[in-house]
Amino acid sequence: MMGNFQVFDPALLDGAGLNRQAVFDLDALPTDIAAAVAASCTPGRSYRQLILIGHAGRKLWQSVTAAGIASDDPIDDFTVRTVRQWFAGSLAQHAYDILYPGTQAIGLQRLGQLAGWHHASPFMVGIDSEWGSWYAYRALVVADTRFEPTRPVRGVHPCATCQHRVCVTSCPAGALSGEQFDLAKCVAYRKREGSQCRATCLARISCPVGSSHRYCDAQIRHTYVGSMRAIERYY
Incomplete structure (x- = not known):
């Protein structure tokens, strides 16, 4: 722990190509997003934070290809497996739910805007000044973690x-x-x-x-x- 916060170690995620992460405190989210998240969580569990995980660039696809996952959604399946491995490691004592990939209606682009990742493009794919449009949202996780919330990226549209x-x-x-x-x-x-x-x-x-x-x-x-x-x- 550093002060009142846990150390956020993204090494496993980064190594898999899930190299964009943003942490939000649930009680600091806009009301509509917080309500959507609450409605999507497993009843009876208490969570503190929402973790948005994405990928940027080519590394994730290389990892998925190397894993040889044969399914209709190999990226989603690889992402879920990797997130579970991440929590099974140093976060094994924490409760969590993976809300996305899934069927829950939570606005990923809206969260991307809060993280400073997302600007609207004419071709309807999010864009930012570093990665262009070559990134995507891959997982949304609620957890009882105590990570320091992430500051928004301050990029120019x-x-x-x-x-x-x-x-x-x-x-x-x-x-x-x-x-x-x-x-x-x-x-x-x-x-x-x-x-x-x-x-x-x-x-x-x-x-x-x-x-x-x-x-x-x-x-x-x-x-x-x-x-x-x-x-x-x-x-």
Whole structure:
């Protein structure tokens, strides 16, 4: 313990590629988020903190691939396994629940904004000045830990100073050309025979911010093939 806080040791998470973490005290969260979290927890358990875990860059996919997980959601399965290993180590005395991955409706992007990770982009994926859009939310955990709450990242919104808006002109669906993202145009184009965006997003990969961290082709394909399945199911 350091003062009244436990030492937060992210080494296992970082090594697995889950290299973004933010800790929130439950009693300091906005009321609506706190209520959603409380409704999602195991009844009868008492928790103090919410831990948001994400990945940025390519390391997580490398770890998932090396683990050889054969499932419909290998990233989710690897993430859950890693979080459980983390708690089974030096945190074994603590109670916790994994709320995400799961079915609970808790706004991950909202939490990302509180952590300072998330800025809105024209192509509807969060973006920040270091990693660009090449990061994602991977786990949300409630626990009775006493970590020091994380200070928000103070990054500049990279889209605010972008003059070329290459993502807008690179979208073959024209979904970014108006004042708001046009989901209908995006979906219609992705479903079209011969679409260039069935297994990628040309607007996203054209963005120069954080381009050195861009996912490998296999991870991009995994991401967008999954979203294409959802489009074909619901639209």
